[in-house]
Amino acid sequence: MSTYQTVMVERHDAVALVSLNRPEALNSFDAELRRELLLAAREVNNDDSVRVVVLTGAGRGFSAGADLKEMPLDDATWRVDDQINLEYKPILMEIDNAPKPWISAVRGPAAGIGSALAMACDLTVMSEDAYIFQAFSAIGLVPDGGATWQLVRVLGRKRAYEIIATGEKLSAQKCLEWGLCNRVVGTESLLDETLEWAGQLAARAPLSLRYAKRSVARACEGGFAETISDEAEWQRLCVASEDALEGASAFLEKRKPVWKGR
Structure with a gap:
């Protein structure tokens, strides 16, 4: 496995564990993390000895979303739609088109584009302290990264719009009840239980x-x-x-x- 600065990739037999590794910034996305996560996703997807991929975040949160400090709002040539389409979308499509299952293991916040990334995975395990958060209406923005598509498909139009408009933090238990995750486990056992489940899936055809x-x-x-x-x-x-x-x-x-x- 390759070595990255903002992503960790580990092997657990036929399971690859991919970790967002900017814990000091709650794994918020800067340019380097976007670039390296795409490379890591391609690496594990192209490795036939990897049967299942687990995606998680280092430290106390999955991802706080985009790093707002990095957004050059004073640069007239910068366009956010280019960033979404050219940098975030390839990562999301790499997961969606992967020839193997991806499991998101979510601890703490999965906010903004981080929530889109977690929901894009085929299966999701959340710790008891985890939550999905659409914070956009509080800062004058709208969901991106396919989050709207994910929410509408699972929850329906009215409930999805309510969550986006109010910015409600969806607890792990509510996510389980509403079908946004598969399992809720103890915070300290999140990775162990997710890797164990991934290992069981890796033993399937x-x-x-x-x-x-x-x-x-x-x-x-x-x-x-x-x-x-x-x-x-x-x-x-x-x-x-x-x-x-x-x-x-x-x-x-x-x-x-x-x-x-x-």
């Missing part, structure tokens, strides 16, 4: 995880008939794979399968 991820994403947007056809195509790919043969053999021989991801 890689192609199954890959195509199920695509199928779920497509089903959220497509119609019933279209989804059936999509599932049929991905099932065809899985049935023709070496892993499907290995899975059947292992079942009949009562042993653990050895997956190859092909």
